[in-house]
Amino acid sequence: MEFDEVVLWFEHDLYDQLQLLQILDYLAAQSLPLGRLQLIQTDDFLGLLAAPELLALQNSRRPVPQQTLRVASEVWDAYRAPTPERLFAIHNSVAAQLRHMTSALRRLFQEYPSVESGISRTQRHILEAVAEGAHSKEDIFRLAQLREEAAFLGDAPFYKRFDELCDPAAPLLQAIENGYRITPLGRRVLADAEDWLALRGCERWIGGVHLTGADVWRWDEGAAMFTAPSDGSLV
Numbered sequence: 001m002e003f004d005e006v007v008l009w010f011e012h013d014l015y016d017q018l019q020l021l022q023i024l025d026y027l028a029a030q031s032l033p034l035g036r037l038q039l040i041q042t043d044d045f046l047g048l049l050a051a052p053e054l055l056a057l058q059n060s061r062r063p064v065p066q067q068t069l070r071v072a073s074e075v076w077d078a079y080r081a082p083t084p085e086r087l088f089a090i091h092n093s094v095a096a097q098l099r100h101m102t103s104a105l106r107r108l109f110q111e112y113p114s115v116e117s118g119i120s121r122t123q124r125h126i127l128e129a130v131a132e133g134a135h136s137k138e139d140i141f142r143l144a145q146l147r148e149e150a151a152f153l154g155d156a157p158f159y160k161r162f163d164e165l166c167d168p169a170a171p172l173l174q175a176i177e178n179g180y181r182i183t184p185l186g187r188r189v190l191a192d193a194e195d196w197l198a199l200r201g202c203e204r205w206i207g208g209v210h211l212t213g214a215d216v217w218r219w220d221e222g223a224a225m226f227t228a229p230s231d232g233s234l235v
Contacts, residue, residue: 005036007061012043013152017104021079024064024072037064041100043150071097075105080208084109084217084226087207107152111206112219115227117189118197119172122153122161127172127182127190135179137162170199 006027010020027037038061046054071094078087091105110121119127122144129143141158145151153161165172165186172186188194197214204211211217215229 007038009040012100013150014104014107015152021076025076028069028073035063068097115218115220116192118195130182
């Protein structure tokens with residue numbers, strides 16, 4: 001490499017942690033000399049820190065050992081697998097090498113459709129915000145972000161999830177003059193009394209997992225486990 005050292009700066013949220021995996025997996029193949037790659041991780045959002053606080057973080061940088069690179073590559077490979085089983089199996093064991101990764105991956109799992117309602121945690125946050133009186137997209141985004149332990153979605157991907165809830169095939173939100181309101185179906189789904197996917201299915205990717213239709217991998221928050229397609233068995 002052309003540099004004396006490479007220092008990576010990453011936050012604790014899901015978006016940053018997935019980026020960190022991808023970069024470490026790439027660097028693992030570059031055969032860097034020991035100590036040349038260093039990492040700064042923080043549980044604060046870097047963009048909100050003042051200059052003196054950012055400078056102080058320089059003292060927290062640590063070399064990235066080969067074991068951390070190996071773990072990152074293993075997790076990145078599992079993230080790109082066609083089922084979530086391997087990622088779920090290893091997610092609890094990675095914190096020693098990547099201290100924010102376990103909590104970030106748990107948040108990832110919550111983006112799978114719920115076994116009860118068929119909506120993700122982000123979509124639940126959206127419905128909750130509207131049910132509590134938010135109407136404009138901007139207010140809904142702001143209130144939903146406040147429900148996150150570590151906010152990770154920008155407005156564009158957030159609004160994509162929002163627009164899915166307005167699907168005329170089974171609308172959970174409805175446009176009104178001053179914004180949006182929750183529909184009767186939306187209230188039933190929010191109360192876990194209706195399965196949204198049974199009415200409209202889904203079409204999305206989470207890593208290497210392709211979710212299509214209603215018979216898909218789902219997340220059981222109560223059991224903290226996945227349910228497999230078709231038989232619904234816990235995995």
